[in-house]
Amino acid sequence: MQLNPKPIIVGLDIGTTKVVAIAGRKNEFGKLELLGFGEAESAGVSHGVVMNIEQCIQSIELAISRCMESNPDLDIRDVYVGIAGQHIKSFQTRGDRVRTNIEDEISKADIDLLIRDQYKTYIPAGDRIIDIIPQEYTVDNTPYVLDPIGMSGVKIGASFHVITGDRNAIRNIQRCVDKSHLITKDLVLQPLASAAAVMNEEDLEAGVAILDIGGGTTDLAVFYDGMLKHTAVIPYAGVNVTQDIRGGLGVLRTQAELLKTHYGVALADEASERDFIEIPGLRGLPSKEISVKMLAHIIQARMDEILDYVVYHLKQVDLDKKLYGGIILTGGGSQLKHLIQLTEYKTGLMARMGYPSEHLAASTQLEKINNPKYATCIGLILRGYYDWESGRPRFINEVPQINTNDTVIIPPPTVPDAPVSSEDSFLEDPINVRPRRERFKNLFDGMKERIMKIFEDEPDQEL
Numbered sequence: 001m002q003l004n005p006k007p008i009i010v011g012l013d014i015g016t017t018k019v020v021a022i023a024g025r026k027n028e029f030g031k032l033e034l035l036g037f038g039e040a041e042s043a044g045v046s047h048g049v050v051m052n053i054e055q056c057i058q059s060i061e062l063a064i065s066r067c068m069e070s071n072p073d074l075d076i077r078d079v080y081v082g083i084a085g086q087h088i089k090s091f092q093t094r095g096d097r098v099r100t101n102i103e104d105e106i107s108k109a110d111i112d113l114l115i116r117d118q119y120k121t122y123i124p125a126g127d128r129i130i131d132i133i134p135q136e137y138t139v140d141n142t143p144y145v146l147d148p149i150g151m152s153g154v155k156i157g158a159s160f161h162v163i164t165g166d167r168n169a170i171r172n173i174q175r176c177v178d179k180s181h182l183i184t185k186d187l188v189l190q191p192l193a194s195a196a197a198v199m200n201e202e203d204l205e206a207g208v209a210i211l212d213i214g215g216g217t218t219d220l221a222v223f224y225d226g227m228l229k230h231t232a233v234i235p236y237a238g239v240n241v242t243q244d245i246r247g248g249l250g251v252l253r254t255q256a257e258l259l260k261t262h263y264g265v266a267l268a269d270e271a272s273e274r275d276f277i278e279i280p281g282l283r284g285l286p287s288k289e290i291s292v293k294m295l296a297h298i299i300q301a302r303m304d305e306i307l308d309y310v311v312y313h314l315k316q317v318d319l320d321k322k323l324y325g326g327i328i329l330t331g332g333g334s335q336l337k338h339l340i341q342l343t344e345y346k347t348g349l350m351a352r353m354g355y356p357s358e359h360l361a362a363s364t365q366l367e368k369i370n371n372p373k374y375a376t377c378i379g380l381i382l383r384g385y386y387d388w389e390s391g392r393p394r395f396i397n398e399v400p401q402i403n404t405n406d407t408v409i410i411p412p413p414t415v416p417d418a419p420v421s422s423e424d425s426f427l428e429d430p431i432n433v434r435p436r437r438e439r440f441k442n443l444f445d446g447m448k449e450r451i452m453k454i455f456e457d458e459p460d461q462e463l
Contacts (some may be wrong), residue, residue, distance in 0.1 A: 007388055008035060012060070012079040012182075013190070016045050016216025016239055017332070018060040020274070021067040022369070022377045023074055028212030031361035031376065034369055036074045038067030047216035047235060050083030050172040053179070060180040078183045079291070080380040084106050084171055084190040084219055087131070087166035088233045093121055096138075096157035106148045110156060118160050128167040130189065135159045135227045161228055163189060181339035185384060191219035191231060193379030196386075198354030198372075199223070201392065202367055206325030210354070211284055211310060212341075212376065213333030215239050218306050220313055222323070230317045234309045238333035241302045248298045249290055258294055260336075266303050267338035301337065307346040314347070326350030332373035 006026050012018045023036035037200075042061035044055030068074045081162035097114045099106070118132045137145040148156055170187070177184050204338040207224040218234040238260075245256040265271045275292040310327070314320040326349045329339060334353065341349040355371045356378040369378070 007384075008074070009381045009384035009388070010036075010076050010079045011065070011082070011377040011384070012177070013082045013175070013374075013377040013380065014045060014056070014177075015042055015214055015376075016047060016237070018042050018373075019063040020374060020377045020380060021060075021063040021076070022298075022374065023067060023071070023076065026380075027361050029361070032359055032381060034210055034363055035077075036067040036071040037369065038065065038070060040066065041245045042215070046235075047215070048083075048214075048233075048238070049087065049114070049169050050176055053172065053176055056176040057179050060176060060182075061458045064180065064182070069355070070269055074258055076182070078185045079177065080185050080384045081173065081177055081187050082190040082193050082376050083165070084214070084217055084233060085165070085172065086217060086235045087126070087127075087169045088163065088231070088235055089165070090161060090163045090231045093118060093160050093162055094157065095160060096155055098155050099153070102152075102154050104202045106151050106153060107158060108149055111149065114156055114158060115160075115303065116361065117293045118162065121162060123162075123164050126167055127164045128170060130163045130165050130170070130187075133161045133163070133228050135161055135229070147375045154228075155237065163231060182249050186387070188380055188383050189442070190214075190376050191221035191233070193377075193381070193383060194219070194354070194375045195223070195360060196382045197356040197375040197379035198330050200358065203325045203328070205317065205330070207323040208325035209310070209314065209319075209323055209327045209349075211327055211329050211333040211334070213237055213306070213329065214331045214376075215333070217333075218309075218333070220310060222314065222317060222319055224319055224322060229319065231307075232312060232313045234306055236302060236309075237308050238332075241299055241333070244298050244302050245295065249295070250288075252282075252288070255279055260299065262293060263292060264299050264336050265292070265296040266299055266336040266342045268296040270338050270341075299336065300342065303342060304338070304346065307343060309346055320347070320349075323349055325356045326352065328352060328354040330354035330372040334372050359454065368423055 008023055008025050009439050010021060010023045019040045019042045020157055021036070021038040022034065024032040024034055027033050036237060040059050042059050043052060044052030044059065050056050064076055068076055086180055089194045095114060095118050097110070097117060099110060115132055115134065119129055121129070123129060137148045138157045139145050139148050139151050140155055145151070164458060174184055174187065191210055191212050194212040198210065199208065204223055204226050210221040212219040215238045218237045220230070220232040221228065222230040242253065242256045242260055245251065246261055247251055249256070249259070251259065261279065263277055271293045277290040277292060280292055281287045314323070327343055327347060329343065329351060330353070340351045340353065354372060354375060355370050356375050359378060359382060360370060
């Protein structure tokens with residue numbers, strides 16, 4: 001019996017239109033092998049926010065059960081969960097700290113304390129800090145320090161990108177996972193997970209914007225000079241396009257979705273005026289013809305609005321002309337025909353489609369999984385592996401074994417001495433800041449080791 005040093009990681013993407021569960025494990029070449037796949041229609045979630053707990057639980061359980069049915073050897077207990085929604089906000093802040101032991105060199109503990117101080121930053125009541133990401137440091141009067149550890153100095157400071165979300169919305173997501181008899185390893189901001197799946201080191205150096213067009217929201221993550229510079233959630237996405245088609249053409253929601261996915265074009269100039277689509281009538285009513293040109297105009301109007309938001313956010317951080325890597329489109333809504341051309345026209349930047357192919361091992365199901373709409377789920381698995389490779393405490397003693405049938409057996413989790421709530425479990429590990437050259441070593445180089453350390457802030461004070 002030989003030990004397999006690679007654990008099985010499960011990503012759970014809870015979206016507005018679908019819930020996807022993918023189980024994967026890295027092979028000896030560092031590529032992800034697909035071990036299980038399950039997908040279910042999402043219910044109870046609107047624009048990334050849980051609106052019905054029971055319906056959301058049913059969707060999660062169905063996706064997980066289908067994932068386990070695809071591989072009877074799977075036993076899924078722990079998952080990495082993506083989080084997004086209109087409640088996600090971000091802002092920039094600045095923090096400094098005077099060291100007490102100035103004779104000693106700057107250590108990781110000093111950086112940890114500097115970041116912990118930022119959790120005292122004022123945020124609106126009802127919000128919660130999701131993550132604080134350092135961007136660049138200063139040591140005394142020396143600016144633009146990439147890695148201050150090992151240097152000498154009295155005062156250290158940094159610029160920070162602070163990501164916040166609605167406290168109750170975060171709790172509702174985790175409550176759905178808990179009631180589905182799963183353990184949340186971590187909650188990860190979806191645009192950062194998608195970025196990990198579709199970016200590489202060259203993209204980070206050139207500067208890129210990741211535009212994840214999902215079902216309920218469009219998520220934007222902007223990287224420049226190897227660092228995360230901006231995140232935003234745009235409240236329009238695929239569902240809004242479907243609703244526009246439904247209202248503009250007077251068809252059912254299912255018909256509108258089929259029109260969008262099969263005949264939709266994001267650039268109206270590319271649609272033919274002579275082409276029509278015949279829609280069957282209801283209950284004996286005559287059928288109706290839909291103009292492909294009209295359909296394209298409806299779709300382009302909404303996509304123009306989304307891209308206007310993108311341009312606005314890029315101008316807010318003065319990066320609308322500096323992203324030489326352009327815009328990477330991903331997510332299910334990015335598959336509209338001619339969307340790349342429309343994006344380039346509206347933003348003035350180069351655009352391309354983002355696929356998680358470079359992280360996936362060759363397999364019979366590669367063509368199915370190598371799809372922009374699964375980029376977030378692949379990114380969640382990559383995040384899990386980054387945690388494991390970084391030696392996070394929660395991965396100690398969790399190495400699976402291979403039996404004689406080469407079946408992966410995951411040992412049961414260690415029973416704690418006392419009950420610990422799932423929220424408290426995120427307070428176990430201190431923030432771990434790694435040097436910049438290590439942060440982007442594989443997939444999250446350039447971000448701090450805790451790409452998405454949910455619930456790291458101080459426990460709530462009862463009023």
